[in-house]
Amino acid sequence: MPPLFTGKPIVWYEHLNSTNEFAVNQIKKGLVGEGTVYAAYHQPGGRGQRENKWHSEQGENLTFSVIYEPIFLDATEQFYLNMAVCLALVKFLKTDLNIDAKVKWPNDIYVEYDKIAGILIENMLKGQNLSYTVIGIGLNINQDLFDESLRNPTSVKMITGQRFAIEPLLESFLGYLEAEYLLLKALRFADLYERYIQNLLFYNEERLYSAYDDAFTGKITAITPEGKLIIETSTGQKAFGFKEVEFMV
Numbered sequence: 655m656p657p658l659f660t661g662k663p664i665v666w667y668e669h670l671n672s673t674n675e676f677a678v679n680q681i682k683k684g685l686v687g688e689g690t691v692y693a694a695y696h697q698p699g700g701r702g703q704r705e706n707k708w709h710s711e712q713g714e715n716l717t718f719s720v721i722y723e724p725i726f727l728d729a730t731e732q733f734y735l736n737m738a739v740c741l742a743l744v745k746f747l748k749t750d751l752n753i754d755a756k757v758k759w760p761n762d763i764y765v766e767y768d769k770i771a772g773i774l775i776e777n778m779l780k781g782q783n784l785s786y787t788v789i790g791i792g793l794n795i796n797q798d799l800f801d802e803s804l805r806n807p808t809s810v811k812m813i814t815g816q817r818f819a820i821e822p823l824l825e826s827f828l829g830y831l832e833a834e835y836l837l838l839k840a841l842r843f844a845d846l847y848e849r850y851i852q853n854l855l856f857y858n859e860e861r862l863y864s865a866y867d868d869a870f871t872g873k874i875t876a877i878t879p880e881g882k883l884i885i886e887t888s889t890g891q892k893a894f895g896f897k898e899v900e901f902m903v
């Protein structure tokens with residue numbers, strides 16, 4: 655379904671240091687409304703999670719930020735926004751491109767063992783509620799050569815063998831994102847959670863993890879409402895926050 659208010663407008667820039675950085679500044683200046691999207695063909699200072707940089711070759715991939723005003727969300731519910739964004743990406747990849755993707759907790763999008771998209775969400779609070787969110791997404795489309803330092807990147811082209819025009823893909827994706835965002839706005843948390851879990855990489859599979867320099871096997875059995883990962887091990891259940899556990903893939 656085409657979106658009603660997401661990507662109205664989509665503002666494309668030839669160069670932006672970081673679309674997230676730009677979006678945050680525009681919000682601070684009071685210059686944006688709900689649904690605005692900033693997209694860049696070239697993003698030399700792309701921000702990634704854990705203070706990493708996001709590398710993307712000029713003109714080859716989608717690098718963009720979506721601004722919403724989720725004032726209906728309490729700060730303790732913000733992980734449901736991550737779920738909505740992940741689910742939109744998985745559904746878009748499956749429906750439009752026939753690519754089977756999974757969510758690697760908390761919010762990476764993987765195809766088998768390789769990362770096709772990264773998400774960096776920056777939330778702003780007003781009191782106990784969210785006021786604005788900047789949803790930054792890097793989705794690899796046509797790039798098929800990546801820096802050696804990156805562990806396991808992949809792209810739509812590497813999977814399908816085809817090149818795609820990036821602008822129509824962004825427009826279509828925004829329809830999926832808006833649909834999930836509207837579910838979030840209707841506070842359909844259980845629905846989002848169920849589908850997030852169903853699409854989670856290694857859910858309920860015995861796998862190897864590492865935490866605090868200790869390797870162990872266990873099964874992901876749940877995610878807490880705050881977004882912690884629950885892993886069941888031979889010695890009981892453990893809850894891990896972001897950055898506290900690594901997947902040994």
Ligand code: BTN
Pocket residue numbers: 671672673674675699700701702703704706708716717718719762771772773774789790791792
């Ligand atoms: C990750 O490390 O996996 C998250 C990467 C997020 C990259 C996107 S690209 C568009 C937006 N602008 C940024 O500076 N970062 C995000």
